Amino acid sequence: MAGRLLGKRAIVTGAASGFGRGIAAAFVAEGARVVIADRNAAAGAAAARDLGDAAHAIACDVADAASVAALGQQALAWLGGLDLLVNNAGVAQRPTPLAELDEATFDHIAAVNMKAIYLTARTCLPALAASPAAAILNIASTAGVSPRPGLVWYNASKAWVIGATRAMAIELAPARIRVNAINPVAGETPMLADFMGGDTPETRARFLASIPMGRFSTPADIAAAAVYLCSDEAALVTGVASTVAHSGGLVVGLYLLGTGLSTAGVVATATALYALTNLVKLVGYWRIGFLTAPVLVADLLVLPVLLAGAWLGYRAHRRLPRRAFELALIAIALAGAARLLLGS
Numbered sequence: 089m090a091g092r093l094l095g096k097r098a099i100v101t102g103a104a105s106g107f108g109r110g111i112a113a114a115f116v117a118e119g120a121r122v123v124i125a126d127r128n129a130a131a132g133a134a135a136a137r138d139l140g141d142a143a144h145a146i147a148c149d150v151a152d153a154a155s156v157a158a159l160g161q162q163a164l165a166w167l168g169g170l171d172l173l174v175n176n177a178g179v180a181q182r183p184t185p186l187a188e189l190d191e192a193t194f195d196h197i198a199a200v201n202m203k204a205i206y207l208t209a210r211t212c213l214p215a216l217a218a219s220p221a222a223a224i225l226n227i228a229s230t231a232g233v234s235p236r237p238g239l240v241w242y243n244a245s246k247a248w249v250i251g252a253t254r255a256m257a258i259e260l261a262p263a264r265i266r267v268n269a270i271n272p273v274a275g276e277t278p279m280l281a282d283f284m285g286g287d288t289p290e291t292r293a294r295f296l297a298s299i300p301m302g303r304f305s306t307p308a309d310i311a312a313a314a315v316y317l318c319s320d321e322a323a324l325v326t327g328v329a330s331t332v333a334h335s336g337g338l339v340v341g342l343y344l345l346g347t348g349l350s351t352a353g354v355v356a357t358a359t360a361l362y363a364l365t366n367l368v369k370l371v372g373y374w375r376i377g378f379l380t381a382p383v384l385v386a387d388l389l390v391l392p393v394l395l396a397g398a399w400l401g402y403r404a405h406r407r408l409p410r411r412a413f414e415l416a417l418i419a420i421a422l423a424g425a426a427r428l429l430l431g432s
């Protein structure tokens with residue numbers, strides 16, 4: 089299905105590489121015209137050349153106010169207006185104990201991953217406000233919700249992006265500017281080696297073991313989500329931080345692995361928790377009048393399978409400490425109760 093972004097005018101930051109390049113390519117394929125804004129001028133120009141007439145490269149350091157202001161002027165001159173702003177440019181942190189990261193690196197992470205979103209908003213909001221269907225998309229990370237040790241300041245910067253996304257969405261809703269985020273799980277881009285502390289079969293295996301779907305995300309995965317969130321199909325979607333790659337089980341899995349349970353124990357417990365949260369979700373849907381027949385049937389069909397899997401895994405693992413299992417169930421019940429109280 090092509091043409092989902094027909095006639096849209098977009099800026100994608102950090103689009104010379106990785107996810108940003110994938111997003112720019114998908115936007116062009118769906119009919120948008122795209123400004124590739126990257127501090128790597130040569131790579132940005134090469135990416136624009138590959139994408140043809142619908143793409144245009146502008147060299148820009150998104151952490152620098154004057155550079156972002158210049159980007160705004162040049163992009164508007166080329167695009168003739170602005171409908172979509174994708175804040176994708178970001179920098180990683182190599183695994184470092186939190187107190188040992190040097191101040192210059194901290195400041196750089198804060199400037200590129202956080203301050204840039206303020207700078208591009210300041211520059212682009214007037215043009216976005218004039219668009220009939222404006223959207224901002226921030227590329228955050230699963231690191232913002234499921235932090236990994238050794239990456240504290242990167243994790244925190246992405247949690248900030250998720251918070252900023254929600255706050256921007258609320259404030260900009262009356263102006264009909266939608267603001268969403270994508271939380272990619274670890275992805276196949278040049279940045280991956282930094283997170284892993286080097287790209288070796290061992291570091292890859294360690295990271296993959298923590299991704300429930302068993303593979304890294306790709307620029308195509310993130311681009312598919314980006315196209316949807318920036319298209320008119322998502323006309324009423326705002327304030328959402330969509331996780332790409334089903335990494336929700338990651339938190340529970342990592343926690344339980346840390347307790348020294350066997351794989352069977354972890355799988356059994358995580359599956360049982362998933363089944364329980366599904367039940368809580370159904371009650372929540374019912375309370376807000378959202379429980380349609382297809383949702384109910386789909387969820388009820390999957391529940392017995394999940395519970396049977398959890399029970400079998402539990403039986404298979406005789407040494408599973410009962411206490412850890414029970415504590416985890418109590419924790420999830422409390423979380424479920426909080427979710428019900430909040431009506432979500």
Ligand SMILES: NC(=O)c1ccc[n+]([C@@H]2O[C@H](COP(=O)([O-])OP(=O)(O)OC[C@H]3O[C@@H](n4cnc5c(N)ncnc54)[C@H](O)[C@@H]3O)[C@@H](O)[C@H]2O)c1
Pocket residue numbers: 101102103104105106107108125126127128131148149150151176177178179180200227228229230231271272273274275276277278279280283
């Ligand atoms: N790769 C992953 O595992 C992963 C996971 C979750 C989130 N993310 C996020 O996805 C986004 C894209 O990362 P990627 O993996 O494609 O990385 P990448 O290194 O392949 O691409 C990042 C791009 O941003 C550009 N850039 C960096 N600093 C900039 C600046 N100051 N001004 C302008 N451009 C700048 C770089 O030149 C590069 O082209 C980042 O925000 C990153 O934090 C990545």
